Amino acid sequence: MADVRGILTRRLDSAWKRGEPSALLADWAERIAALRAVSADVAEAAEGYAVGIAGADDAAAIQTVRNAALSRENGAFTEALALGPSLSVDEKRVLGKGLNLGKALIEAVEKAKREALERSKEDANALDVTLPGRRPFVGRPHVLAQVRDELLDLFHGLGFSVYTSPEVELDTYNFGKLNFAPDHPARDAHDTYFVNPDVVLRTHTSPGWVRAMEERKPPLRLVFPGRVYRAEAVDASHMDQFHQMDGLYVGKNVSMADLKATLNTFARAIYRRDVPTRIIPIYFPFVEPGVQMDVQCATCKGTGRYKDESGERRCPVCKGTKWVEVLGAGMVHPNVFRAVGYDPEEVTGFAFGMGLERITMGRHGIHEIRQFLENDTRFLSQF
Ligand SMILES: [Zn+2]
Incomplete structure (x- = not known):
């Protein structure tokens, strides 16, 4: 077989x-x-x-x-x-x-x-319900945008609306109509990026006041957020582009007391406590009188001295002055009203301008302004 x-x-x-x-x-x-x-x-x-x-x-x-x-x-x-x-x-x-x-x-x-x-x-x-979930990557607003939005919320609550104006601006709006003398040093090419002799990259957001006042009749209550440019040498505390927010309130009988009340409301809201403030005189061409508002230094709590593991020394943030400058402000100069066709006998107004980087650095203890533009998510994801 x-x-x-x-x-x-x-x-x-x-x-x-x-x-x-x-x-x-x-x-x-x-x-x-x-x-x-x-x-x-x-x-x-x-x-x-x-x-x-x-x-x-x-x-x-x-x-x-x-x-x-x-x-x-x-x-x-x-x-x-x-x-x-x-x-x-x-x-x-x-x-x-x-x-x-x-x-x-x-x-x-x-x-x-x-x-x-x-x-x-x-x-x-199969789905294992005992495993921890996987969190998808979700972006977030840049820390400067967060602070800007918070400020916009605050000023919106005080009755201010937003007004935006061009970053590439006529010299006359950036300087002339804001009462800068023709030979003012800010007009020097060392401080300003000129596109041509009549056009600049705006050095502040204040040209927005001029445009808004030329377009509209008083009363006005506006804020002007945006990016500005200066021909600065870049270092840890200087960039050649940064962000400002101006505010403008024009009407009948607007006074310095209104300005102080507004600024104190701002300081309490943005620093989240009853922070001591002071107002000292300072010169800006477009306001009279001009003031600077300082808040007590949060790093040294107004002592001017700073202690850490390497010992006690002068506070590095306020340089021992106990105060940190937050913004510039003042009563709108009569010449600015005249330049836009308002009658300074009829209306008065206050204005203020602040740097968003300065406020953000103060709040979060950031010592390096360049980090705002480096797009390093290790930095940005902290906020
Ligand atoms: Zn200090």
Whole structure:
């Protein structure tokens, strides 16, 4: 008789991982026993292939084992079936029945194994509610924009509206109509970026007052946020572009007392406490009188001295003066009113201007102004 056992087991590979077909098929024991009763040779071979399929790690490994047994070209079962013509009628009947049972058994194990692999893949993708969530990256407003928006909220609450004007500005709006003398040093090319002799990059947001007053009749209550430019040497506390916010209030009988009340409201809101302030006289061409508002230095708490692990020294923020300049302000100069066609006998007004970088640095203890423009998210994400 032909070597049925040899043909059926020839393609078993000892390199296959071995699995447990009884874990895949509930009726494995009965089916393999039924097969043994028909043909011990076929049962032994079928078990070998079933063990290989059960041990496969993926679909490709399953396919390899399955093909070794059942491939139509050279599968072991196909080759055994080809023995038929050389066998007796009885032998052929027994072998045929055994091969059919064995093939069905291998296919059942294969199907169960493929389903088991699918299930474990789904399990791996399943939502594990005990894992911490993954937070998506969400941007945020730049710290200067946060401070600007906070100031806009504050002044909006005091009845001020926003007015924006060009960053590339006529010299006459940036200087002339704001009462700068023709030979004022700010007009020097060392301080101002000139586009041409009549056009500059605005050096402050105050040109917005002129444009607003030329467009509108009093009363006016406006704030002017925006970027300004100075031809400065860049260092830790100077940039050649920065941000200001001016404010302007023009009407009948607007007084210095209104200015002081407005500035104190501002200081309390922005520094979030009842911070001591002082107002001292200072010269600006476009206001008369002009003042500077200082707040008590937050770093040294108004002592002028600063202590840390390296000892006590002069406060580096206020340079020992106990005060930090916050903004410039004053009553609008009559010449500015005349330049825009307002009658200084009829209306009065106050104005103020502040640097957003200065306020932001003071609030957050930032000592390096260039960080605002470096786009370093390690810096920006702190705010
Ligand atoms: Zn100080």
